[in-house]
Amino acid sequence: MACRVLIVEDEFLVATEIEYVVSELGHRPVGIAADQATAISLAPMAEVALVDLNLRDGPTGKDIGRMLAAEHGITVLYMTANPAQLGDGVPGTVGVISKPVADHEMKQAVSYAVARRHTLEAEPPERLKLFA
Template identity: 50%
Template sequence: MSQTASEMNAKVLIVEDEMLVACEVEAVLGDLGHQVVGIAPDLDTAMELAAQPIDLALVDLNLRDGLTGPEIGMRLCELGNVAVLFVTANPRILGEGIAGAIGVLTKPTDEASVKAAVDYALRVKAGDRTVRPPQGLRLFRRAA
């Protein structure tokens, strides 16, 4: 029987420079039983926080230090054990996506969409191939 995201108690990194948005996402993740390992407003902070075990990263594109979200997502994917979901108002910047990342959720979003996207990402990371992507989450092409 596959676990739901709330049963997984994941460690999540939030990469977001708008503190109100980051705190709202942190509250949603807490409601799901996940542990937020930190909130990173820029590339340097994200990479520092990525030194600890992380299951999932929610990454905005435009941060305090500019358009560094795509690079952060790429670096996190290269770690090999982090599921990456982008959450941005500018999804077109990502084009066809970042290799290894799951997909993108377009802002503004609501609590239910964030919960569904997090659940989906964690289930995919755990190897569940039966899970269907939630509405509003645009998946990136997977390498065959």
């Protein structure tokens, strides 16, 4: 079941690696957003978003994820080297996986987010911290 995926990441090499993995799984990347304005402009095209916290415009990822979930109905999964910045989590979002993320973990995380999007049963990756 293919899904449209938004990548919110300001490090170009990391973003293109995520884009490659998303495509390899049969999903369609709708774009790479390095800041809040770009993420919001791409939101109408996305079903799932993979969101880093610290972006080109500062630590805006937490708020971006909250907006994407609440205002656009997007299934949000955070991918960050700073998971502690999320505290106990962000209501309406799936969870967080700590970077660096190995390819097989990224594939599992994307597949889990897509399954959640389609309300299918799925096993979360071992390092994925789920939010309530």
